[in-house]
Amino acid sequence: MNSSAHRAALVGLLATLILVIAAVAVPPLLGWQVWTRVHIEDGTFPPLHGFPEVKAGIGTVLAVLLALASLRWADSVASELPWRRLLVVAYAVGLVWLLxxxxxxxxxGISGVLGSPSEYLGTARAVDDVGGLLREYVARIPYDAPAGNWPVHIAGHPPGMVLFFVLLVKVGLGGDLAAGLVVTVIAATLAPAVMTTVRVLGSEARARAAAPYLVLTPSAVFLAVSADAVMAAxxxxxxxxxxxxxxxxxRHGWPWAVVAGLLLGYLVMMSYGLPLVGVLALAVLWLGSSRRWGRARGWWVLPVAAVSALGVVLVFATGGFAWWEAYPVLVDRYWDGLASRRPGAYWTWGNLAALAISAGPLVGAGIGAAWASRRDLEDRVVVVLVAAALIMIALADASQMSRAEVERIWLPFMPWLTLGCALLPERWRRPGLALQxxxxxxxxxxxxxSW
Structure with missing residues (x-):
């Protein structure tokens, strides 16, 4: 199995690197304007939403030192620390890496993105009537809205995210820097949440093996500065x-089922694309119903969580925002904007290259290792979760509602895809982490x- 995993990982890594190189090289070589950004005077760097800019700053030394220390100690810490202490260390190291x-x-780098006029904070600061916000939300999505259209990120998402920032404003954390720090603190919980899930599903060894890749992910570049990090968490x-x-x-799990429904229901109110997380939820329920707990210990969660999640959606609908009415309006605005100029012939696969850069190219090797381990019962938890991540990404890509910018939009899918790195052969671990x-x-x- 180790040799087959090595070959599969190598094929996955090479395919990923070829994909990234092609996505970067094809537009300039063929003269394609793929419209990664509205304003291209400063240049572009497809498939990412940005442009070349060499820089260094106060975080450079800390980031390099942390990277070097991690290469030396990450694996031993992940394998030897008691579980609760490992979660604390994972959170602390992740937070330092993000910052x-x-x-x-x-x-x-922390305040700039959230302070942009296209982001949530400007609107959140002006909200003094949440009911009024919900009632007028759908009407102000179109570009030609009589009362004026919402900024890009407000129009492109349900109101759950802007209400999060309204709360920050109300409690005195509505400044650009303060809000950025809150987002970063929340983003650092992502790795412990995924690790805990894998352990609870019966695979602590794989949760520990995945820890360095989850904590020290290249996605940190985007997690620390993007509201999508809150959605991912x-x-x-x-x-x-x-x-x-x-x-x-x-008997004992129903409170967790209710909380899960509330969180996932609110997640639907944060992004039109994140009902896709339902694929991952079904995968977890399947794993929970097919292991030693017995079948009755898994699927009973579905109706409890579903009712709880539906309650969140209906509360928003009662307040004036109906998700099912808003989504068609959002689709029209999406295609009235820059997306219509972004060629699907490029972005259908360019999106995957952007994902590979954000999550790190080692995820390709992890997918290969998961494929090689697909018949190994001991690795079933990781294989199923990686498969669920791939399905979510495939569906998001096929929808054509995420042309470009997926280095942040797909952040909620990336840690589950990264889990495949836990299945890499031992000789891959340190070089793989170095690559990430x-x-x-x-x-x-x-x-x-740009994010």
Whole structure:
């Protein structure tokens, strides 16, 4: 199995690197204008939403030192620490990794994106009537809305995300830097949530093996500066609660099932694309119903969580925002904008290259290793979760509603795909982690990524 995993991992890595190279090289070589950005005067760098910019800053030294220390100690820490202490260390190291990369741009690296006029904070600061916001939300999505259209990110998402920032404003954390720090603190919980899910589903060894790749992910470049990180964390903790509900059974697990439904229901109110996380939820329920707990210990969670999630959606509908009415309006606005100029012939596969850069090219090797391990019962948890991630990504890509910018839009899918790295042969681990760390450092120091 080790030799077959090695071959499959090598094929996956090479395919991923070829995909990335092609996505970067094809547009300039063939003269394609793929419209990664609205304003292209400063240049572009497809498939990422940004342009070349060499830089260094106060976070550079810390990021490099952390990368070097991780190459030396990450595996031993992940394998030897008691579980609860490992979660604390994973959170702390992840937070430092996020902050150090963001601070390569100085404090602007944390505050700049959220302070953009196209983001949520400007609108959140102006909200003094949440009911009014919900009632007028759908009417202001179109470009030709009589009362004026919402900024890009408000129009492109349900109101759950802007309400999160309204809450930050109300509690005194509505400044650009303060809000950026809150997002970063939440983003750092992503790895512990995924690790806990894998352990609860019965694979602590694989959760530990995945820890360095989850914590020191290249996605940190985008997690620390994007509201999508909050969505990713909400999804991860919702899925984690589903796993905890399965383990607890109907008698002890129902509170976890309710919380899972509330989180996943609110997730649907954060992004029109994240009902796709339902694929991952079904995978977790299947795993929870097919292991030692017995079948009755898994599927009972589905109706409880579904009712809880539906309750969130109906509360928003009662307040004036009906998801099912808003989505068709959003589709029209999406195709009235820059998306219509972005060629599907490029972005259908260019999106996958952007994903590979954001999650790190080692995920291709991880997919190969998961394929090689597909018949190994001990690796079933990771294989199923990676498969669910691939299905979510394939569906999102096929929808054509994510042409470009997926380095942040698909952040909720990336940690589950990264789990495949836990199945890599031992000789891959340190070089693989080095590749991931180098990817993060190069992207942060050589590109202005816009997120």
């Amino acid at each position: 150090s990369l963001a601070l390569v741009d100085g404090t602007e 909400t999804a991860a903790w919702g899925i984690c609660c589903l796993a905890l509900a399965c383990r607890g059974g109907p 760390l180098a990817t993060a450092l190069l992207v942060e120091h050589l590109l202005h990524t």
